[in-house]
Amino acid sequence: MQLFDWIVLIVTLLFIVGYGSWKTRGSKNVEDFILGNNETPWYTVGLSVMATQASAITFLSTPGQAYHDGMGFVQFYFGLPIAMIVICLTFIPLYHKSKVFTAYEFLERRFDVKTRSLAAILFLVQRGLGTGLTIYAPAIILSALLGWNLTVMNIIIGVMVIIYTFSGGTKAVNVTQKQQMFVIMSGMFITFFLILHYLPNDMTFNSALHIAGANDKMNIVDFSFDPEEKYTFWSGITGGFFLALAYFGTDQSQVGRYLSGKSVRESQMGLIMNGLLKVPMQFFILLTGVMVFVFFQFNPVPLNFNPNNKIAIEKSAFKQEYHVLEEKLVKLSEDKKVINLLYIDQLNQDYDNPILRKELIALSNKEKDLRDKAKEIISRADSNSETNDKDYVFFHFILHYLPKGLIGLLLAVILSAAMSSTASGLTALASTTAIDIYKRNQTEEKSEKHYLHVTKFFTLFWGIVAILFACVGTLFENLIQLVNIIGSIFYGTVLGIFLVGFYTKKVQAKPMFISAIISQLTIFVIYYFMIYRQEKLGYLWLNFIGAILTIVLALLLQFLFFKGKSNDNELILE
Amino acid sequence: MEAKKTKKWKKSYTYVLVVNAIYIAIFLLIMQLYS
Numbered sequence: 001m002q003l004f005d006w007i008v009l010i011v012t013l014l015f016i017v018g019y020g021s022w023k024t025r026g027s028k029n030v031e032d033f034i035l036g037n038n039e040t041p042w043y044t045v046g047l048s049v050m051a052t053q054a055s056a057i058t059f060l061s062t063p064g065q066a067y068h069d070g071m072g073f074v075q076f077y078f079g080l081p082i083a084m085i086v087i088c089l090t091f092i093p094l095y096h097k098s099k100v101f102t103a104y105e106f107l108e109r110r111f112d113v114k115t116r117s118l119a120a121i122l123f124l125v126q127r128g129l130g131t132g133l134t135i136y137a138p139a140i141i142l143s144a145l146l147g148w149n150l151t152v153m154n155i156i157i158g159v160m161v162i163i164y165t166f167s168g169g170t171k172a173v174n175v176t177q178k179q180q181m182f183v184i185m186s187g188m189f190i191t192f193f194l195i196l197h198y199l200p201n202d203m204t205f206n207s208a209l210h211i212a213g214a215n216d217k218m219n220i221v222d223f224s225f226d227p228e229e230k231y232t233f234w235s236g237i238t239g240g241f242f243l244a245l246a247y248f249g250t251d252q253s254q255v256g257r258y259l260s261g262k263s264v265r266e267s268q269m270g271l272i273m274n275g276l277l278k279v280p281m282q283f284f285i286l287l288t289g290v291m292v293f294v295f296f297q298f299n300p301v302p303l304n305f306n307p308n309n310k311i312a313i314e315k316s317a318f319k320q321e322y323h324v325l326e327e328k329l330v331k332l333s334e335d336k337k338v339i340n341l342l343y344i345d346q347l348n349q350d351y352d353n354p355i356l357r358k359e360l361i362a363l364s365n366k367e368k369d370l371r372d373k374a375k376e377i378i379s380r381a382d383s384n385s386e387t388n389d390k391d392y393v394f395f396h397f398i399l400h401y402l403p404k405g406l407i408g409l410l411l412a413v414i415l416s417a418a419m420s421s422t423a424s425g426l427t428a429l430a431s432t433t434a435i436d437i438y439k440r441n442q443t444e445e446k447s448e449k450h451y452l453h454v455t456k457f458f459t460l461f462w463g464i465v466a467i468l469f470a471c472v473g474t475l476f477e478n479l480i481q482l483v484n485i486i487g488s489i490f491y492g493t494v495l496g497i498f499l500v501g502f503y504t505k506k507v508q509a510k511p512m513f514i515s516a517i518i519s520q521l522t523i524f525v526i527y528y529f530m531i532y533r534q535e536k537l538g539y540l541w542l543n544f545i546g547a548i549l550t551i552v553l554a555l556l557l558q559f560l561f562f563k564g565k566s567n568d569n570e571l572i573l574e
Numbered sequence: 575m576e577a578k579k580t581k582k583w584k585k586s587y588t589y590v591l592v593v594n595a596i597y598i599a600i601f602l603l604i605m606q607l608y609s
Contacts, residue, residue: 082591085587085590088584088587209604210608213608216609218608220601220605221602268584275590
């Protein structure tokens with residue numbers, strides 16, 4: 001990091017925070033603070049929805065994912081556009097019709113206060129931990145690569161977000177997310193074209209894709225039904241659909257984005273924008289990772305990209321063993337480079353040599369073996385180490401190969417992404433606590449100003465909780481996995497409640513609440529079997545099982561035990 | 575009435591499905607060409 005990088009980084013971030021706070025200062029009431037007075041146009045809703053989902057980990061991890069496993073991860077997003085349409089058709093019109101501040105408020109109109117509180121509390125637990133992680137995850141990677149103090153980084157990211165969310169609420173989140181998306185996408189585009197520029201002289205983009213293909217990185221779509229395959233077309237369409245429906249349809253950090261839309265149509269258009277742009281955006285980020293892979297076919301590459309692992313090895317008794325592997329990798333990289341250059345040369349003469357392709361695949365497999373052996377040694381040297389280095393690949397490239405100024409811009413990209421997700425999380429946590437918990441339990445009438453101050457207070461409160469959680473993050477092993485599991489455990493039940501609320505007219509509050517509780521307890525039991533009895537089931541399936549179980553149980557209970565009883569809830573569905 | 579109107583299928587939803595189907599077709603084409 002040089003002075004110019006520091007200037008680019010600090011000016012970019014201070015501008016976003018300063019402009020966002022100044023432009024949206026002085027919210028008049030709680031509606032202004034939480035819903036931005038319903039003045040947001042569709043393109044801002046769309047950008048805001050996209051910026052909320054794209055956290056720092058998206059930009060750190062996804063290129064690394066493509067580097068190691070190719071482009072197949074894009075299939076995970078195939079169900080998202082269908083989920084966007086379902087939300088536009090059903091969720092948005094009903095949220096707007098019932099004039100709610102939060103998604104959970106709808107549940108009281110449709111069922112009762114118990115169901116509303118249950119969904120709100122499940123959300124607070126899950127998103128409270130998740131928002132801490134959106135700060136912690138990039139901070140730990142950047143502190144490992146740059147040697148910065150982890151706690152200081154957590155505090156800086158957290159405080160910057162608190163400043164503008166406290167000052168302007170939803171409006172500030174929307175304004176800053178537009179700028180953050182601009183910084184993120186321009187930084188990624190510049191980096192992509194620079195990688196192409198850094199490739200050997202006679203190498204075109206077409207040749208780079210051939211090299212990636214020959215190394216097994218261009219298997220984008222997989223139609224197999226193999227349950228062992230993590231990402232296939234079918235798991236993307238089904239699992240991805242349910243996850244996107246739960247996340248965009250019931251998670252207040254996303255619902256809050258489109259509830260601020262000027263009208264039903266503007267909110268719908270924002271999600272349509274997401275449905276049109278999400279898949280190509282993820283494809284582009286993965287392609288950037290594949291181009292980093294092609295770049296490293298012609299440049300020195302480390303055995304493991306996480307610098308902490310290298311430090312641990314150097315201090316251990318396994319140092320020699322690791323160095324032998326490193327020397328083997330250097331030799332193998334040289335062989336690969338020669339064959340890759342020969343392969344390109346023949347490609348330029350319109351000959352796709354199958355023998356050279358086979359040889360490249362054989363060398364790739366050897367490289368994978370070396371990396372797996374290196375991971376084993378790292379685990380022996382430090383049993384607590386994270387041997388999976390995919391989060392570190394892209395930033396390793398940025399730090400070692402990008403020119404002055406651009407490193408600062410790319411750091412701004414990562415921190416902007418962290419801030420945009422954290423800001424949506426904080427406003428969602430604050431509005432849910434203020435509206436669904438605090439205001440709902442008030443017996444006396446209070447002024448608008450009072451609720452505005454309370455919502456602001458909860459923004460500050462959750463901001464501090466998120467920073468504290470990020471600061472103690474190192475105490476927990478596999479933190480990211482932990483939060484993903486917590487998300488999967490609760491999302492299914494909450495989605496099930498909303499789907500029953502949206503699509504059935506007859507199910508009443510009592511059977512709904514009982515089925516939600518039974519379903520949630522069943523998910524806990526399934527999770528127990530997954531952990532302690534080593535049953536093999538992907539976490540993504542918990543969403544699906546939770547949702548289906550909640551719906552089926554609610555319908556069964558209604559028709560078996562509550563048939564004929566009147567539905568006295570306030571909201572009558574059409 | 576407003577909620578009923580907005581619940582209707584719109585052209586933009588068809589575009590989302592068609593455009594995403596085109597993306598997948600392009601991905602298959604890229605696979606044919608490069609892998």
